[in-house]
Amino acid sequence: xxxxxxxxxxxxxxxxxxxxxxxxxxxxxxxxxxxxxxxxxxxxxxxxxxxxxxxxxxxxxxxxxxxxxxxxxxxxxxxxxxxxxxxxxxxxxxxxxxxxxxxxxxxxxxxxxxxxxxxxxxxxxxxxxxxxxxxxxxxxxxxxxxxxxxxxxxxxxxxxxxxxxxxxxxxxxxxxxxxxxxxxxxxxxxxxxxxxxxxxxxxxxxxxxxxxxxxxxxxxxxxxxxxxxxxxxxxxxxxxxxxxxxxxxxxxxxxxxxxxxxxxxxxxxxxxxxxxxxxxxxxxxxxxxxxxxxxxxxxxxxxxxxxxxxxxxxxxxxxxxxxxxxxxxxxxxxxxxxxxxxxxxxxxxxxxxxxxxxxxxxxxxxxxxxxxxxxxxxxxxxxxxxxxxxxxxxxxxxxxxxxxxxxxxxxxxxxxxxxxxxxxxxxxxxxxxxxxxxxxxxxxxxxxxxxxxxxxxxxxxxxxxxxxxxxxxxxxxxxxxxxxxxxxxxxxxxxxxxxxxxxxxxxxxxxxxxxxxxxxxxxxxxxxxxxxxxxxxxxxxxxxxxxxxxxxxxxxxxxxxxxxxxxx
Numbered sequence: 001x002x003x004x005x006x007x008x009x010x011x012x013x014x015x016x017x018x019x020x021x022x023x024x025x026x027x028x029x030x031x032x033x034x035x036x037x038x039x040x041x042x043x044x045x046x047x048x049x050x051x052x053x054x055x056x057x058x059x060x061x062x063x064x065x066x067x068x069x070x071x072x073x074x075x076x077x078x079x080x081x082x083x084x085x086x087x088x089x090x091x092x093x094x095x096x097x098x099x100x101x102x103x104x105x106x107x108x109x110x111x112x113x114x115x116x117x118x119x120x121x122x123x124x125x126x127x128x129x130x131x132x133x134x135x136x137x138x139x140x141x142x143x144x145x146x147x148x149x150x151x152x153x154x155x156x157x158x159x160x161x162x163x164x165x166x167x168x169x170x171x172x173x174x175x176x177x178x179x180x181x182x183x184x185x186x187x188x189x190x191x192x193x194x195x196x197x198x199x200x201x202x203x204x205x206x207x208x209x210x211x212x213x214x215x216x217x218x219x220x221x222x223x224x225x226x227x228x229x230x231x232x233x234x235x236x237x238x239x240x241x242x243x244x245x246x247x248x249x250x251x252x253x254x255x256x257x258x259x260x261x262x263x264x265x266x267x268x269x270x271x272x273x274x275x276x277x278x279x280x281x282x283x284x285x286x287x288x289x290x291x292x293x294x295x296x297x298x299x300x301x302x303x304x305x306x307x308x309x310x311x312x313x314x315x316x317x318x319x320x321x322x323x324x325x326x327x328x329x330x331x332x333x334x335x336x337x338x339x340x341x342x343x344x345x346x347x348x349x350x351x352x353x354x355x356x357x358x359x360x361x362x363x364x365x366x367x368x369x370x371x372x373x374x375x376x377x378x379x380x381x382x383x384x385x386x387x388x389x390x391x392x393x394x395x396x397x398x399x400x401x402x403x404x405x406x407x408x409x410x411x412x413x414x415x416x417x418x419x420x421x422x423x424x425x426x427x428x429x430x431x432x433x434x435x436x437x438x439x440x441x442x443x444x445x446x447x448x449x450x451x452x453x454x455x456x457x458x459x460x461x462x463x464x465x466x467x468x469x470x471x472x473x474x475x476x477x478x479x480x481x482x483x484x485x486x487x488x489x490x491x492x493x494x495x496x497x498x499x500x501x502x503x504x505x506x507x508x509x510x511x512x513x514x515x516x517x518x519x520x521x522x523x524x525x526x527x528x529x530x531x532x533x534x535x536x537x538x539x540x541x542x543x544x545x546x547x548x549x550x551x552x553x554x555x556x557x558x559x560x561x562x563x564x565x566x567x568x
Contacts, residue, residue, distance in 0.1 A: 001148075002122050004113055007129040011102045014091035016112070020084050023118050024076035030116060031055075031064075031072040031084070034156070034282040037110045039231040039265075040096055041343075042350035043285060046070065046111040049098075053086035053114070070283075072114075088112055093223065095231040095238040104163045104183060105130065106221070106238065108231075110156040110282070124149045130162045137161045137168065137181035141215045141235040153280065157233050157270075161219045171198045176211045184222020186247035199309035200260045204267075207305075207388050208395055212271045218259055222247060230258040232265030256311055261302030268301075269294040272394045275404030290407060291343030292430060296366010297391070300374070303367075307567055314568040318449070318549045321371065325451070325547045327364050328436060330467075332357040332482050339365040340407075340431045356479065356493055368436050369429070373414070373422070375443040380418040383565040390417055447566060448552050448559040453545035459513040464521075464536065465543035466491065473506040481543040485521075489536035496526040 002020060009017035022029070033046045047070045055062040055074050062082055065073045076082060090106075093099040098112040109126070126147035128136065138160040139145045149155040161181060169180045169190045178201055180193055197218065205211050217236035222244030230239040239258050241247065247255055269277075276288040288294075307317040328334060337345070337359040345359055374387035393413045398405040407426070414422045428434055437451075444451045456462040465484020469476045475497045480486045497505045500523050503512045521536045551568070554560065 001125055002119055003125045003127055005127045011100055014089055014100050016088040016090050016100050018086055021081055022084055022116050023081050024079050027077040029074045029076045031114050033070045033114050034110050035070050035284050037096055038280055041346040049089045051087045055082045055084050057082055095229040095240045107160040119152050124155045133164045134162050135166050137166050138217055138219055138236050140179050140217050159238050169194055173202050173205050177215045179217040182220040184244040186222050186244050188248050196311055200305045203305045203309045204263055208267055212266055228254055230262045232262045234270045237262035256306055260305055261298055264298045264301045267395055268298050271399035273404055275406050278404035285347045287344050289340040289343050291362030292339045292366030292369055295362045297370045299363045299367040300370035322549045324364050324367050329547055330544055333359050334435050335433050338431050338433045372439045372443050375446050377418045379446055380420050385417050447563050448554040450550045450552055452548050454548055455542050456544050456546045459510050461544040462542045470507050475505050475509055484543045485536040489534050498524040498526055
C-alpha cells in the first residue's frame with residue numbers, strides 16, 4: 001500500500017505539504033502529475049502549483065530532472081524505494097481545485113498527488129493531518145471513513161473537504177444514503193435543504209431504477225463573491241456557490257440546479273461513459289466528440305427533474321429553455337462549428353469564450369438537442385418512451401458493464417427505442433454546423449408552445465448589432481453580430497464606447513440611442529489607448545432578436561396529453 005501524507009504546511013499562504021514513499025523497481029522512475037481532471041475537458045497545468053519537489057533514499061538526496069510539462073525523471077538504479085516530498089500551492093478555490101486557507105481544506109487528489117506507474121496498480125491510502133477541532137467530509141462511502149482506496153483511479157475520484165465549521169445532514173431513498181455537507185453561513189434550514197434535495201434525488205433514482213453507489217455526498221462551499229461551479233464524482237460532488245448570503249434567496253435555484261445537474265452525472269459520465277474515456281487516461285487529453293451527451297443531456301435533465309419534482313414551475317422551466325435558445329441564436333458559431341467538433345475543442349479553448357463566433361457550447365447546444373430528441377421519441381412512441389429511456393438503456397448496456405459507448409451505439413439505441421433512423425439528423429445538426437431554430441419550432445409545437453422572435457428592447461442590440469458590458473461607468477463591446485452596422489463599420493470586441501454623435505457614453509447607451517434620429521452615427525471608441533472615430537450606417541434590419549416561448553391556450557386533447565406527460 002502506498003501512503004500519501006498530506007499536511008497543512010502554511011495555511012495563511014495556501015501551502016500544502018505532501019510526503020509519500022514510492023517503490024522504484026526500475027533503474028529510472030517517471031513521476032507525473034495528472035495532465036487534466038475529469039469534469040473539466042481541458043488540459044490542466046497543475047505542475048505549476050508544485051514546488052520544492054525532492055526525492056530521497058534515506059538521508060541521500062536522489063537526482064531528479066523535469067522532463068516535460070507534467071513529468072519528472074528520477075534516477076533510481078539500485079534503489080527499492082524513494083521518499084518524495086513537495087509543496088503544493090492551493091490558492092484558487094474552485095470545485096475542481098485543491099485549496100487551503102485557515103478555515104478550509106479542499107483536496108482534489110487528481111491535481112494534488114504526484115504518482116508513478118507503480119501507483120496505478122497499488123492500493124492507496126491518504127493520511128490527512130488536520131488541526132484539532134477540524135472534521136473531514138467526503139469519505140462517507142469508505143468503511144469507517146478511512147481514506148483507503150483500491151486504485152489510483154478511485155482516489156483521484158474522491159475529493160475531501162476539511163474544516164472546523166462543516167454542517168452535515170443526511171437523507172435516505174430506498175437503500176441509498178445521501179449526505180449534505182456545507183461550509184458557510186447560508187441560513188437555509190436543514191429541513192428545507194433535505195426536503196428539496198430529496199425531491200430531485202428521488203425523481204432521478206426512480207427514473208433509472210437504481211443508484212450506482214450506496215452513498216453519495218454533496219460537498220457545498222459558500223464564498224463571498226458571485227460564483228458558481230460544480231464538479232461530478234461517483235460518490236460525491238463539490239459545489240462552490242456565492243455569495244453565501246444569497247443562498248437562501250436569489251441563489252437558491254442555482255444551488256438546486258447545479259446539485260441536480262451533478263447528481264445526474266453519477267449515471268451520465270461517471271457510470272455511462274464514452275469509449276474514449278474508459279478508462280480515464282490522465283497523462284494527456286481524452287478527446288471525445290460526445291460532449292453533447294455527457295454534458296448536454298445532463299444539463300437538460302438537471303433542469304427537467306427540478307420541474308418534475310415541483311421545485312420550479314412550468315413557467316420558470318420555459319424561461320430556462322428560452323435562455324438556452326437565446327444563447328444559441330445569439331452565437332453565430334452555430335454556423336461555423338458543430339457541437340461534436342466543439343466537444344473536441346473544449347480541450348483547445350478550455351471554458352473561456354475564445355475566438356468570437358468560432359464554436360458552440362456542448363452544454364447549451366447539447367441541452368437543446370436533448371430536448372429535440374426527447375420530443376421526437378415521445379412523438380414517435382405516442383408518449384410511451386422518452387430520452388430518459390435511452391439513458392436507461394445506456395446505463396444497463398454500457399454503464400453497469402463498464403463498456404464505453406460510441407455515437408453508433410447512441411444511434412442504434414435510439415432506433416430500437418423509437419423506430420426512427422436519427423442518422424440524418426445527427427449528420428446535419430450534430431456533426432455539421434447548423435442552427436436549431438426549425439427543429440426547435442417543430443419540437444415546441446408538439447406541446448402547443450410557440451417559439452417566436454421579437455425585436456430586442458435594447459437599441460444597441462437591435463439597431464447596431466452589439467452586446468455590451470458596463471463596468472465602472474465605462475461601456476465596452478462584448479459581441480458583434482455578423483453583417484450589422486457595428487461589423488460593417490469596423491468596431492471590434494473589447495472597444496470602449498466614448499461617444500455617439502458627440503454625446504458621451506457612460507452607462508446610458510440606450511438612452512443616447514433613443515434620442516438620435518440620424519441615419520448615420522459617428523462613434524468615438526477607445527482602442528489600445530487611442531481614440532478612433534468610426535461611422536456606422538443604420539440599416540433596415542434587426543439584430544440579436546429576442547427569443548420568446550409562449551404556451552398557447554388549446555382545446556386539443558393530444559396537446560394537453562403531451563403537456564401532461566412531459567410535466568408542464
